[in-house]
């Protein structure tokens with residue numbers, strides 16, 4: 625009778641604590657649903673067969689929905705010269721294919737090991753929402769009573785450190801910052817402090833200026849080397865932050881970062897109000913990297929766990 629208080633439900637609560645909920649996710653993705661699903665269904669469903677003409681049309685619509693040229697043509701090619709799947713079933717076909725792609729990209733749960741130090745290295749170009757993501761993550765971990773240290777690795781802009789300071793205070797996390805210092809040395813100091821003082825989490829913020837791509841990648845590789853050398857026994861998650869609105873451009877960025885620092889996951893920010901949520905699928909397909917977090921607003925609590933089944937359900941229901 626008092627099932628509500630059972631252990632099982634407590635576990636479910638823990639798991640769903642940072643999920644957006646299906647209705648809100650639907651609302652967040654509504655513009656993406658419009659371009660990626662409804663628009664295609666409206667144009668294709670009434671056709672009697674997948675003729676070359678219809679398939680060209682479909683490919684064009686998928687590309688315009690920001691799915692990427694390769695992925696779009698692969699989806700269309702599977703329909704060529706077959707008569708099992710009818711145009712009236714196009715929505716179902718896309719649903720199945722999209723879910724397959726997301727499932728193949730790996731586990732979408734953010735890695736975390738209890739009673740150990742967990743290191744989250746956050747990268748991405750300027751303005752995508754790295755510092756905000758760090759603030760939101762700090763807040764989440766603090767809600768779970770974790771001891772959180774932020775390393776201000778964007779020492780290039782003083783304003784970036786100020787912003788991080790504000791976020792850390794808001795979240796109740798500690799911070800290591802050294803104006804104009806070498807970012808790798810800030811990270812080194814943070815790792816030593818975290819080990820000595822038994823922190824659960826380090827969140828590493830980094831610079832993102834792309835004016836000099838080579839320098840930025842050198843700087844990130846150096847930070848990565850410091851982490852790998854000084855904290856190889858701990859969990860290290862390497863997160864790339866992408867702004868949903870950059871669409872296919874985001875995919876190009878991801879390839880550059882992947883080469884330099886071997887990413888383990890992606891966070892897609894500013895999904896709220898974006899029509900380009902197909903980037904989630906393009907990233908999963910092209911880079912085989914799981915999207916683990918989504919940013920759905922500017923507030924502290926607007927960082928949610930990504931869940932493949934919910935994402936597909938929200939797009940297609």
Ligand SMILES: Nc1nc2c(ncn2[C@@H]2O[C@H](COP(=O)(O)OP(=O)(O)O)[C@@H](O)[C@H]2O)c(=O)[nH]1
Nearest residue numbers: 750751752753754755756893894919920921922
């Ligand atoms: N709407 C919305 N805005 C966001 C989100 N994440 C970050 N922002 C905004 O994006 C801007 C740049 O964020 P910032 O964290 O400074 O980016 P950084 O340069 O990568 O560190 C700020 O105005 C944030 O409030 C999000 O998920 N949704």
Ligand SMILES: [Mg+2]
Nearest residue numbers: 754755778784
């Ligand atoms: Mg920043």
